[in-house]
Amino acid sequence: EEQNSNVPDGPISWKKSPCRFCGVGCGLLIGLANGKAVAVKGDPKSPVNKGLCCVKGYHSVMSLYGEDRLTKPLVRKNGRMVETSMEEALDLVADKMKETIAKYGKDSVSLYGSGQWTIPDGYVASKLMKGGIGTNNLEANARLCMASAVTGFISSFGMDEPMGCYDDIDHANVFVLWGNNMAEMHPVLFSRILDNRLKRGNVKVIDLATRTTRTSVAADRSILFKPQGDLAIANAICYEIIQNGWVNRKFVESHCTFKQGKSNIGYGLEDKFKFKDEAKNISFEEFKHFLNDYKPENVEDLTGVSAKDIKYLASLFGDPNKKVMSLWCMGANQHTRGTWINNLIYNIHLLTGKISEPGNGPFSLTGQPSACGTVREVGTLTHKLPHGVVANEKDRKMAAEIWQVPVENIPAKPSYHTVEMFRALDRGDIRFMWIQVTNPLVTMPKLNRYKAATEKEDRFIVVSDVYPTPTTEIADVILPSAMWIEREGMYGNSERRTQHFEQMLEPPGEAMSDTWQLIEVGRRLGYEKLFPWSQETHIEEIWKEYTRFHKGKKHGMASYEVLKDQPGVQWPFVDGKETKWRFNGKYDPACKDGGFDFYGKPEGKAWIWVRPYEAPPESPDNDFPFWLNTGRVLEHWHTGSMTRRVPVLHRAVPHSYVELNPDDATKLNIRTGDKVKLVSRRGEIVLPASVNQRAQPTRGQVFVPFFDEALLINQLTLDAFCPISKQPDYKKCAVRVEKV
Numbered sequence: 001e002e003q004n005s006n007v008p009d010g011p012i013s014w015k016k017s018p019c020r021f022c023g024v025g026c027g028l029l030i031g032l033a034n035g036k037a038v039a040v041k042g043d044p045k046s047p048v049n050k051g052l053c054c055v056k057g058y059h060s061v062m063s064l065y066g067e068d069r070l071t072k073p074l075v076r077k078n079g080r081m082v083e084t085s086m087e088e089a090l091d092l093v094a095d096k097m098k099e100t101i102a103k104y105g106k107d108s109v110s111l112y113g114s115g116q117w118t119i120p121d122g123y124v125a126s127k128l129m130k131g132g133i134g135t136n137n138l139e140a141n142a143r144l145c146m147a148s149a150v151t152g153f154i155s156s157f158g159m160d161e162p163m164g165c166y167d168d169i170d171h172a173n174v175f176v177l178w179g180n181n182m183a184e185m186h187p188v189l190f191s192r193i194l195d196n197r198l199k200r201g202n203v204k205v206i207d208l209a210t211r212t213t214r215t216s217v218a219a220d221r222s223i224l225f226k227p228q229g230d231l232a233i234a235n236a237i238c239y240e241i242i243q244n245g246w247v248n249r250k251f252v253e254s255h256c257t258f259k260q261g262k263s264n265i266g267y268g269l270e271d272k273f274k275f276k277d278e279a280k281n282i283s284f285e286e287f288k289h290f291l292n293d294y295k296p297e298n299v300e301d302l303t304g305v306s307a308k309d310i311k312y313l314a315s316l317f318g319d320p321n322k323k324v325m326s327l328w329c330m331g332a333n334q335h336t337r338g339t340w341i342n343n344l345i346y347n348i349h350l351l352t353g354k355i356s357e358p359g360n361g362p363f364s365l366t367g368q369p370s371a372c373g374t375v376r377e378v379g380t381l382t383h384k385l386p387h388g389v390v391a392n393e394k395d396r397k398m399a400a401e402i403w404q405v406p407v408e409n410i411p412a413k414p415s416y417h418t419v420e421m422f423r424a425l426d427r428g429d430i431r432f433m434w435i436q437v438t439n440p441l442v443t444m445p446k447l448n449r450y451k452a453a454t455e456k457e458d459r460f461i462v463v464s465d466v467y468p469t470p471t472t473e474i475a476d477v478i479l480p481s482a483m484w485i486e487r488e489g490m491y492g493n494s495e496r497r498t499q500h501f502e503q504m505l506e507p508p509g510e511a512m513s514d515t516w517q518l519i520e521v522g523r524r525l526g527y528e529k530l531f532p533w534s535q536e537t538h539i540e541e542i543w544k545e546y547t548r549f550h551k552g553k554k555h556g557m558a559s560y561e562v563l564k565d566q567p568g569v570q571w572p573f574v575d576g577k578e579t580k581w582r583f584n585g586k587y588d589p590a591c592k593d594g595g596f597d598f599y600g601k602p603e604g605k606a607w608i609w610v611r612p613y614e615a616p617p618e619s620p621d622n623d624f625p626f627w628l629n630t631g632r633v634l635e636h637w638h639t640g641s642m643t644r645r646v647p648v649l650h651r652a653v654p655h656s657y658v659e660l661n662p663d664d665a666t667k668l669n670i671r672t673g674d675k676v677k678l679v680s681r682r683g684e685i686v687l688p689a690s691v692n693q694r695a696q697p698t699r700g701q702v703f704v705p706f707f708d709e710a711l712l713i714n715q716l717t718l719d720a721f722c723p724i725s726k727q728p729d730y731k732k733c734a735v736r737v738e739k740v
């Protein structure tokens with residue numbers, strides 16, 4: 001009904017855009033008529049999805065037209081939000097920033113964005129905070145979803161982002177999914193895997209997870225493991241590979257170095273947590289000796305996986321006739337040892353030499369449409385700069401030169417990562433926070449603590465968004481944002497592909513792009529010279545300036561003209577060609593001598609790490625006997641603030657629920673639809689039970705999706721994080737389950 005009412009009488013014109021939602025980055029064709037987006041189809045020319053979409057993609061344009069779109073700025077007066085003009089709201093934001101800096105110093109103001117920022121949004125954010133104000137108080141919600149992937153890449157290869165691409169799927173025979181419910185989270189890529197299995201026949205999909213999902217049902221083999229057991233499984237696979245002589249010795253001797261990191265590294269639960277990793281050289285023999293603790297028979301209890309299954313997994317990696325892809329996302333990254341599990345998956349691929357060639361590769365997927373483009377490449381994190389890090393003098397000098405600011409203006413020391421930033425707000429070290437394109441009052445772990453921080457006296461919170469959310473509820477100023485194709489921009493997807501989209505629609509009311517909001521406030525703060533661009537051409541001008549950071553065979557980016565013309569381009573873009581596989585001289589022109597060259601590391605050698613099993617900070621006990629795992633569902637994007645405005649998606653999954661294993665449910669006398677209270681040491685929530693419906697946790701575990709803004713599951717989660725990446729663990733804490 002809703003779709004039919006949108007069908008226009010006149011002709012429809014079609015324009016290309018990447019999807020607004022997940023990190024797969026499907027190419028869409030948007031149907032436009034009478035000044036409205038009225039239809040969507042998959043772009044058959046897009047190499048990402050070849051014409052296919054998932055249910056969110058097909059309904060994506062309907063998320064522009066929710067009845068409660070924010071169209072006017074609102075400011076808090078005497079406790080009530082009242083409408084004002086955009087000019088006045090922007091003046092107020094700039095005045096409040098100036099006042100806070102004058103009173104408490106430049107490190108008392110902060111900007112918190114997201115992997116849903118466009119690349120120009122992120123670039124301007126970085127220039128404003130680091131080049132203008134001179135603070136590193138810039139973070140993005142990608143810290144909560146893929147920071148461990150970044151630190152995993154950097155520690156193993158010295159450079160960020162996957163070496164392979166989606167075309168690997170068309171060559172691999174084995175897909176090992178590490179805690180990755182791809183059928184729901186990356187559905188178009190999962191379809192590509194299943195298509196390959198159907199067409200080629202010699203394809204196996206192994207789902208390695210802590211719960212049975214739609215992915216497990218479609219997989220050839222589902223192997224369930226105990227939470228945190230993945231660390232021991234990966235080490236046990238390496239043990240088997242070595243014991244059976246499956247190590248690709250030539251590859252390892254030529255291209256790898258063995259390293260020992262620090263152990264017992266803590267969980268970041270202290271307010272001001274300090275950590276420094278180390279990387280000692282060790283020999284292959286010492287690495288082999290470390291693995292003696294991970295004989296498959298010895299880790300069955302720890303992992304919940306039989307030695308037979310671990311040996312089977314090892315044999316897939318060890319078979320020289322098989323091409324193997326490992327794929328993972330939040331299951332590995334949202335982990336108190338997130339960096340370590342990333343390193344361990346790389347260890348397996350490096351030992352067997354199954355890396356960076358068509359069909360062989362470890363592939364870390366992202367969740368948000370521009371987590372790679374905006375956060376990892378532009379560098380909208382406290383320690384980063386566009387294509388560099390603040391701690392590196394050369395990188396600071398390059399930023400200072402391009403931005404034409406004194407190099408001393410860019411602080412060399414990283415400031416707060418996301419969890420610390422909210423702790424600093426709690427303490428009063430931060431007094432002003434501007435939040436754009438994200439919803440931390442739904443997504444922060446241990447939510448009640450950080451919500452209370454935002455509500456404290458003398459904290460000023462600005463929120464830019466497209467719909468009211470729990471985060472806009474605590475705002476002092478709400479700025480209405482232009483959404484997706486209501487403005488021009490670029491996103492960068494999981495396979496290093498940058499995709500441009502033009503402005504196709506007028507934003508409603510006074511809504512303004514996040515890029516232009518930042519520029520307007522920057523100019524009001526006195527940084528006119530940093531933002532000399534015109535409103536008509538600023539995206540092109542920003543892209544041209546930004547690509548000055550990315551030069552050469554290792555990092556080159558396509559020009560604005562190429563991006564406008566193509567359905568996305570993979571970087572490094574060298575001599576008019578994209579690079580599909582990095583570090584392999586057959587495909588990557590940056591490799592010395594045409595062979596493998598992990599050029600991010602000294603001597604071009606990747607690092608194989610000793611990373612032991614360590615228990616999580618909180619495990620079930622007598623008082624809280626269940627594991628709690630949280631995540632997403634196919635129909636809803638992120639916190640649901642957009643997809644819940646699409647009636648058909650809302651009707652499909654109208655509210656959150658708790659999934660229980662049937663055996664646990666029987667013991668507790670709980671049936672589907674019964675009200676269940678979940679209690680952790682940090683909070684409690686009542687929600688309906690779902691037993692044996694779309695997915696099933698293992699015994700002793702419950703799963704709750706986080707898209708429902710009325711049932712905030714993060715009141716229960718723990719704010720422990722990986723000490724290396726600083727990414728919190730949303731996949732395991734202890735809860736009690738009570739029938740209401």
Ligand code: SF4
Pocket residue numbers: 019020021022023024025026049052053054055056057058186187188189
């Ligand atoms: Fe959009 Fe992701 Fe679905 Fe593709 S798989 S249509 S990018 S939500």
